[in-house]
Amino acid sequence: xxxxxxxxxxxxxxVQHGTVTxxxxxxxxxxxxxxxDTDTDGRHxxxxxxxxxxxxxxxxxxxxxxxxxxxxxxxxxYFDGMLHLQDKQVLFVGNPVxxxxxxxxxxxxxxxxxxRIAEEGDQWDAPTISAIDKNKAGLxxxxxxxxxxxxxxxxxxxxxxxxxxxxxxxxLFPLINLSDKFSIDNLSSQHTHxxxxxx
Numbered sequence: 001x002x003x004x005x006x007x008x009x010x011x012x013x014x015v016q017h018g019t020v021t022x023x024x025x026x027x028x029x030x031x032x033x034x035x036x037d038t039d040t041d042g043r044h045x046x047x048x049x050x051x052x053x054x055x056x057x058x059x060x061x062x063x064x065x066x067x068x069x070x071x072x073x074x075x076x077x078y079f080d081g082m083l084h085l086q087d088k089q090v091l092f093v094g095n096p097v098x099x100x101x102x103x104x105x106x107x108x109x110x111x112x113x114x115x116r117i118a119e120e121g122d123q124w125d126a127p128t129i130s131a132i133d134k135n136k137a138g139l140x141x142x143x144x145x146x147x148x149x150x151x152x153x154x155x156x157x158x159x160x161x162x163x164x165x166x167x168x169x170x171x172l173f174p175l176i177n178l179s180d181k182f183s184i185d186n187l188s189s190q191h192t193h194x195x196x197x198x199x
Contacts, residue, residue, distance in 0.1 A: 018049055035059065040102040054078045061099055061106045062113060063091050088119040096131035104138030108150035108176075111167065115157025122162055132170060139175040147176045 009023040018033035034056040035047040050056060053068060053076055060066035063081040075082065079093050090113050092099040092106075100106050110128065139147070154163060164184050167173065 017047055037102065058093060059102075060093050061103070061109060063093055064113070064117065066093050085117065088117055088123075089125070090114045090117050090128075091125060092128060092131070096128050097134055100131055100135040101138065104135060105142050105146055105150065107132050107136065107139060107172070108147065108154065111163050112150055112153045112157065115154055115159050115163055118159060121159035124166065129166070129170070136170060136172055136175055139172065142176075144177060151176070151178070 011021040011023070011028075013019055013021045013030065014032075018035055020031055022029045022031055034050045034053060036050050036052075036055045037059050038046045038048050040046075057066040057068065057076070057078050063079040064085050065081070066077075066079050067081040068076045070076070084091055090110060092110070110132065154160070157163075161184060168184060173179065
């Protein structure tokens with residue numbers, strides 16, 4: 001199908017959630033309208049469309065992912081995402097318990113972004129870690145494929161040893177089908193991938 005008068009092909013990749021893919025010079029651009037969640041089950045959400053950027057931002061997982069900009073480059077940052085990015089902090093939007101309960105995969109996404117953003121490997125936010133601990137059983141709802149996609153990204157980031165140690169201390173390994181038997185004490189980021197893949 002063609003989009004408007006510009007002859008841009010569009011693909012209805014997730015139209016029920018307001019998402020289409022526009023093909024511009026053979027390059028795909030995913031475009032999603034503003035949404036609010038009306039119901040969640042820990043993995044999927046029922047959504048309604050909105051024109052309110054702040055409501056859309058409020059449904060995001062992390063403050064650094066809740067920022068947006070218009071075509072002129074004006075930044076819209078309702079939850080201090082830029083401040084947290086500058087301070088190398090990874091924090092959930094609003095109440096971390098509620099954000100995680102909406103989608104339990106956000107637990108692993110938190111650790112992935114921690115490995116990208118945090119300056120040190122042991123600067124954990126206590127309320128966030130507590131929220132993860134309270135919600136960790138929900139990881140059993142997540143498919144192994146989705147878990148492994150996140151783990152692949154975690155183990156090629158920074159602070160791999162510290163992240164895995166924190167995950168192990170929270171007893172997350174059994175919930176994501178990761179062996180609890182291998183030693184992390186002498187683990188280095190260079191060989192983390194082979195060790196974790198072997199489990």
